[in-house]
Amino acid sequence: MPTYYGLKLKLHPQVYEPAEDTFLLAENLAVKPGDRALDMGTGSGLIALFMAKKAEFVLGVDVNPIAVELARENAKINGIGNVEFIVSDLFENVEGEFDLVTFNAPYLPGEAKEPIDLALVGGEGGREVVDRFIGEVGDYLRAGGMVQLVQSSITGVEETLRLFKKFGFQARVAAKVHFFFEDIVLVNAKKV
Template identity: 70%
Template sequence: MPVYYGIRLELHPDVYEPAEDTFLLAETVDVKPGEMALDVGTGTGLIALLMARKAKRVLGVDVNPKAVELAMKNALLNGIGNVEFRLSDLFENVSGRFDVITFNAPYLPGEPKKAIDLALVGGKTGREVIDRFIREVSGYLTENGRVYLVQSSITGIEETLNLFRRVGLRAEVVAKRHFFFEDIVLIKASRPW
């Protein structure tokens, strides 16, 4: 059973296994004690479980029912009780506001065929899921809340930064790793004041 950052994880072939993009998020996200956090596209639950070390409560959501089930198992396996997982297409089953919202977004162009594809394929252009997330996210952010979005250079980083600005959030690339034919970037967005 693999261990990431001290968290033991069961894996499942239909659920995205933590990889470089996950690690970039894990190593950069900043959660302060007592904050409320939301992990969109939680997968195995790793990011939610890591945030639960400091956060008061964490909600992890995923559109893949197998991911939700696996994340719940991983929370039990690690004895982490201040986290909840539920099935949700982005914010569909989410209410309230959060200090930290993370999303390791699907960004490959195409149509999902299998459950695992939901973690990778972001629609016809690869941007559909990212764009919908950005348009909706500010409604779930506290006044001083932060958004951490992982994406690839394949899907247009400038477009993402510009869309964040259009919805009233200040955004910047705070971490980047280069792999083969792409850069994986972590974009942090918050209210401009």
């Protein structure tokens, strides 16, 4: 069983395995003691479990039921109790407000054919999931709350910054990692 950031994780072939984009988020998390945090697209649960070490409470959400089961198992394996996991298509089943919302967003253009594709495919043009998320996330943030969104330069970082601004956020690229044909960027957006 692999260990990431001190957490033992069980993996599943139909759930996104933590990779460079996950690590970029993990190493730049803005979680503070006492926060209520939401991890959108939680996958194996790594980010949610990592945040739970500091946060008061973390809700991990995924559209893939296999991921939600796996994340629950990983919480048990690591003895972490201040985290809950639910199946939800973005905010469909989410209630309440959070201090921090994280999302390692799917961004490849195309159509999801099996559960693992939901972690990678962001709609026909690759931006549909990100655009929907940005349009809705403000309703689930406390005043002064922060969004940390991971995406690829392939799907237009400038468009993401513009959209955040349109919905009342101050957004900036906080970190990035370069790969062969793309940059993976972390956008921090604060509700103003």
